[in-house]
Amino acid sequence: MRALVWHGKEDIRCDTVSDPAIEDPRDAIIKVTSCAICGSDLHLFHNMIPAMSPGDIMGHETMGEVVEVGSAAKGSLKKGDRIVVPFTINCGSCAQCKRGNFSVCETSNRNKAMADKVFGHAGAGLFGYSALTGGYPGGQAEYLRVPFADQTHIKVPDGLSDEQVLFLSDILPTGWQAAVACDIQPEDTVAIWGCGPVGQMAIRSAVLLGAKQVIAIDRLPERLGMAAAGGAITINFEEDSVIERLNELTGGKGPEKCIDAVGMESHVGLGQPDTLLDRAKQVVMLENDRPHVLREMIYVCRPAGILSVPGVYSGLVDKLPFGLVMNKGLTIRTGQTHVKRWTDDLLRRIEDGQIDPSFVITHTVGLEEGPEMYNIFRNKQDGCIKVVLKP
Amino acid sequence: MSLLANATRRKGDPRILRSGPGSLGAADRLARAIGWFSIGLGVVQMLAPRRVTRALGLRGQEGLVRAYGAREVASGMLALSVDPSVGLRSRIIGDAVDAATLMAALRPGNPKRDNVLLALAMVAGVAALDILADRALQARHGREQARAPRRTLPQAPPRAGDRSGFPQGLAQARGAARDFVVPHDFRRSF
Numbered sequence: 001m002r003a004l005v006w007h008g009k010e011d012i013r014c015d016t017v018s019d020p021a022i023e024d025p026r027d028a029i030i031k032v033t034s035c036a037i038c039g040s041d042l043h044l045f046h047n048m049i050p051a052m053s054p055g056d057i058m059g060h061e062t063m064g065e066v067v068e069v070g071s072a073a074k075g076s077l078k079k080g081d082r083i084v085v086p087f088t089i090n091c092g093s094c095a096q097c098k099r100g101n102f103s104v105c106e107t108s109n110r111n112k113a114m115a116d117k118v119f120g121h122a123g124a125g126l127f128g129y130s131a132l133t134g135g136y137p138g139g140q141a142e143y144l145r146v147p148f149a150d151q152t153h154i155k156v157p158d159g160l161s162d163e164q165v166l167f168l169s170d171i172l173p174t175g176w177q178a179a180v181a182c183d184i185q186p187e188d189t190v191a192i193w194g195c196g197p198v199g200q201m202a203i204r205s206a207v208l209l210g211a212k213q214v215i216a217i218d219r220l221p222e223r224l225g226m227a228a229a230g231g232a233i234t235i236n237f238e239e240d241s242v243i244e245r246l247n248e249l250t251g252g253k254g255p256e257k258c259i260d261a262v263g264m265e266s267h268v269g270l271g272q273p274d275t276l277l278d279r280a281k282q283v284v285m286l287e288n289d290r291p292h293v294l295r296e297m298i299y300v301c302r303p304a305g306i307l308s309v310p311g312v313y314s315g316l317v318d319k320l321p322f323g324l325v326m327n328k329g330l331t332i333r334t335g336q337t338h339v340k341r342w343t344d345d346l347l348r349r350i351e352d353g354q355i356d357p358s359f360v361i362t363h364t365v366g367l368e369e370g371p372e373m374y375n376i377f378r379n380k381q382d383g384c385i386k387v388v389l390k391p
Numbered sequence: 392m393s394l395l396a397n398a399t400r401r402k403g404d405p406r407i408l409r410s411g412p413g414s415l416g417a418a419d420r421l422a423r424a425i426g427w428f429s430i431g432l433g434v435v436q437m438l439a440p441r442r443v444t445r446a447l448g449l450r451g452q453e454g455l456v457r458a459y460g461a462r463e464v465a466s467g468m469l470a471l472s473v474d475p476s477v478g479l480r481s482r483i484i485g486d487a488v489d490a491a492t493l494m495a496a497l498r499p500g501n502p503k504r505d506n507v508l509l510a511l512a513m514v515a516g517v518a519a520l521d522i523l524a525d526r527a528l529q530a531r532h533g534r535e536q537a538r539a540p541r542r543t544l545p546q547a548p549p550r551a552g553d554r555s556g557f558p559q560g561l562a563q564a565r566g567a568a569r570d571f572v573v574p575h576d577f578r579r580s581f
Contacts, residue, residue, distance in 0.1 A: 005407060007396070010473070013413035017405035045414075046473045055396030055407055100574070137404050145403075183579040186566070204556045210566035229554040231561045268474075283472050306579060331579065345571065354567050359556035371414035379532045 002391065003141030004370045006056045009047035012371045017057070020137065020145035025072035028149030030064035030083065034162040035139050037061075037370070037387040038170055039196045040263070040312045042378050044129070048264060048288070049314050051114075051131040060087035060127040061169040062139025063162060073150040082156040085139060085146055086339035087170045089125040092151035103336035108148055109134045123336060140370060142391040154343045157351065163358035164350055166388065167201070172357045173342040175201025175261070178310040180342070181333035182257035184209040191215045191246055191255040191300070192232070193293040195223035197386045198310055199261035200230060200360050207231045208354060211257075215249060217242055219267060222383045226360070238271060243300050254302040263311025264289035274319065281318065288315030298324045309334035360386040367391040418527035422475040425524055428517075429467030429482060436460025447496055447510060448503030459489065479525040486518035 005015040020029055038061050043049050063084040069077050077083070090097050091107035108125035109115050115122030115132050125147065128138020136147065146152055156165050175198050182190060190206040192199050195218035206214045207230065216227035217235045224234040235245045246255055268275040272292050281287035297307050298321050307330055325332065349355050362385045365373055373387045393407040400406050436443055437460035440453040449456070462485050469478030493514065496507045557564035 001405070002411065003405065005396075007413070010419060011413055011415045014411040015407050016409040016411060017407050020405055021403060023403045053396065053399050055393070055400055057405060099576075135401065135404075141405075180571070180573055180577050183573050183577060186569075200556070204564075205568075207557075207561070207564055208566070208568035209571060210569045226554045230556055231565065279474070283468055333577075341574075349568065353558045354564065355556055356558050357556065359554050368412065371412055374414050375416075375532065380534050 001142035002367055003137075004058045004367065004389075005054075006044060006052055006058055007054045010045055010374075012045065012058060012374050014368045014371055017141070020143055022068055022070045023145065024147065025070040026148050026150050027070040028066050028073050028077050028146045028153070029068040030062075030085065030144050030146060031067045032062055032064040032139055032142055032144055032391045033082075034064070034166050035059050035062040035141075035389050035391065036166060036169075036171075037140070037373060037377055037389070039198060040129075041374070043264060043312055043314065045374050045378060046265070049130050049132075051135075053131065053135075056128065056130070056135070057137040057139075057141055058128045059138035059140030060129060061166065061171070062127065062144055063156070063166050063169060064144065067143070070149065076150040077153065081153075083146075083153040084156060084165050084168045084343075085127070085144065086152055086154065086168075086173075086343070087127055087129075088336055088339050089127065089134065089136065089147055089152050090340060091148050097151075100338055100341040102338040102340050108152075110147075111135055126336070140367070140389060140391075142367070151340075154340070154347065157347070160350065161358070163361060163388065164356055165347070167197075167357040167360070168339070168343050168346060168350075170337065170339065171197045171201050171360070171386075172346055172355075173339045174198050174310050174337040175203075176205045176342050176346060177337045178202045178259045178261065178308045179205035179209050181308040182206070182259065182306050184211045184257060186210050187212050188257050189213045189215065189250050189255040190257040190259065191217065191297075192227075192259040192261055193217045193297065194261035194263075194311065195220070195227045195234075196261065197360050199223075199259075200226055200385070201357065202259050202261050202310065203227055203230045203232045204355055204357075206257075206259075208349070213249065215246065215255065220380055223385060226385065230359075237267075238269070242296060246300050250302070254300050254305070256302050256305045258297040258301045258305065258307050260293045260297055260307070260309045260311045262293045263309075264291075264313045266290040266292035278318070287318050289313045289317045291317040291320055294320060298328075298330065301328065301330055303328040304330070306331045306333060310337070361388050363387045365389060416531050418524060418531045419475075421520075421524045422470055422479060422528055425482065425521060426467045426470030426475065426478060429463045429470060429478070431467075433460040433463030433465075433467060436463060446503060446506050447493070448501040448507065449496055455492070459485070459492075462488075476525055476528050479521050479528070482521045483518060483525065486514055486521060489514045490518070 066081040088103040089108040090102040090105040094106040105124035109122045112122045125134030190211045214232045216232035219238045278290035397406040440456035466481040
């Protein structure tokens with residue numbers, strides 16, 4: 001089969017690889033019908049996430065048709081089923097899964113011993129996201145082996161297109177969880193940094209959950225335009241002071257809820273001098289991440305507010321004003337997404353017509369064009385916001 | 392490379408059979424080659440500055456050569472980073488500094504003038520390569536660069552004109568999910 005394979009920094013190739021096979025009775029194999037490039041794949045593209053190896057197959061936003069089912073998964077799946085594959089692999093039976101904390105499943109990370117040493121205690125296995133999350137081959141491929149498939153799937157009802165449901169695999173529940181973590185009240189202002197795909201989903205989620213106003217922060221016109229179409233007030237941080245504008249829009253009090261949909265690779269620019277220092281430290285390996293957005297959120301958030309962080313961070317961050325967090329009584333909520341916890345509800349909302357996540361797609365291409373699309377997505381060329389690949 | 396990659400695969404995981412088209416372009420490869428060259432040159436300058444000063448008739452300038460070596464290493468590291476243009480541009484500035492230093496060494500009394508001329512020619516060549524690589528990177532990765540419109544596959548639905556994401560309209564969407572019950576462990580703490 002063909003698959004997008006990581007060979008090193010900024011080196012992804014559309015290789016021919018051997019087909020996956022059932023390895024465990026709980027496995028299933030799907031023929032991938034649609035998959036997508038996620039913003040967090042760019043961290044791998046930039047080699048910012050440790051423990052990637054040449055030969056790793058990329059991708060964690062995948063759906064397709066079941067073509068083979070292991071004996072223990074036959075009660076839940078059958079050949080021909082259309083399923084979306086959550087990016088967090090979950091066993092469904094450990095203590096964390098029983099609580100709905102699927103992204104920290106205690107069973108699914110097959111490199112648990114290594115991950116325990118790095119994280120203290122390992123999180124769940126993820127598709128295509130380094131050895132630290134299990135080293136599972138990803139779904140930017142023609143076929144995918146789904147471990148714990150009896151649990152790790154979302155069945156697609158008839159009548160819904162791939163584009164309507166594909167993002168149940170990651171970005172829609174991720175944006176939703178970020179908004180839910182804010183426990184939005186009708187009088188709340190929710191400020192969202194980053195208008196990439198997760199930011200766009202967080203904007204729609206905050207609107208649906210009834211925030212008084214949603215404010216979106218970015219610098220790219222096409223992303224700000226899409227945010228405005230979804231009901232957000234926009235701030236271009238290259239034109240306006242984020243802190244001044246947020247204070248203006250909240251009567252000088254700051255937003256109650258702040259969402260970081262940017263993560264470890266904040267835009268580096270002279271207007272954000274801290275990012276220059278962070279970038280220099282990254283080059284000489286003195287710091288993993290550029291936490292500009294975290295610093296800004298901590299500073300501008302209303303006291304007793306909530307900071308929700310769906311953006312990916314990989315390791316050490318410097319100059320984080322934790323004294324402000326403590327003195328302002330801020331709550332920080334973060335984590336990989338407990339995808340399955342939200343997808344029944346979200347699927348119903350898609351069916352009811354409350355939301356159609358396909359709005360975010362700007363490019364649909366074949367798998368062989370995937371490597372070049374990594375460049376176009378990363379370079380933000382051609383108005384690229386979300387790439388869907390059709391193997 | 393594929394052999395090595397396959398050797399680290401777990402049993403059952405897909406192995407590379409044939410390598411296909413990749414994301415690295417000629418400009419990226421050139422920038423990387425320049426980055427490694429820069430680091431190599433810098434290391435030589437830092438570890439053996441006397442050889443350099445002797446060859447160019449610049450005795451007593453070992454400290455300066457070491458500093459230039461450090462600059463080369465830093466530029467090389469930047470050229471290998473995700474912002475290679477920063478490294479290449481710092482190299483172009485460095486090339487100008489190198490050229491100025493070599494021009495000063497072309498004084499009539501320098502017995503190594505021939506070597507200096509040769510070094511100047513090399514600096515000019517490398518500077519041209521740095522500029523070429525930087526321009527090629529801009530052409531490939533610059534946000535403003537015109538790209539051929541991406542092909543939308545025939546079986547894919549047409550791009551939606553409405554980017555709101557709310558099929559029933561924005562007004563109806565506001566608060567439409569207020570029926571959602573926030574789980575206990577996600578409720579605000581204050």
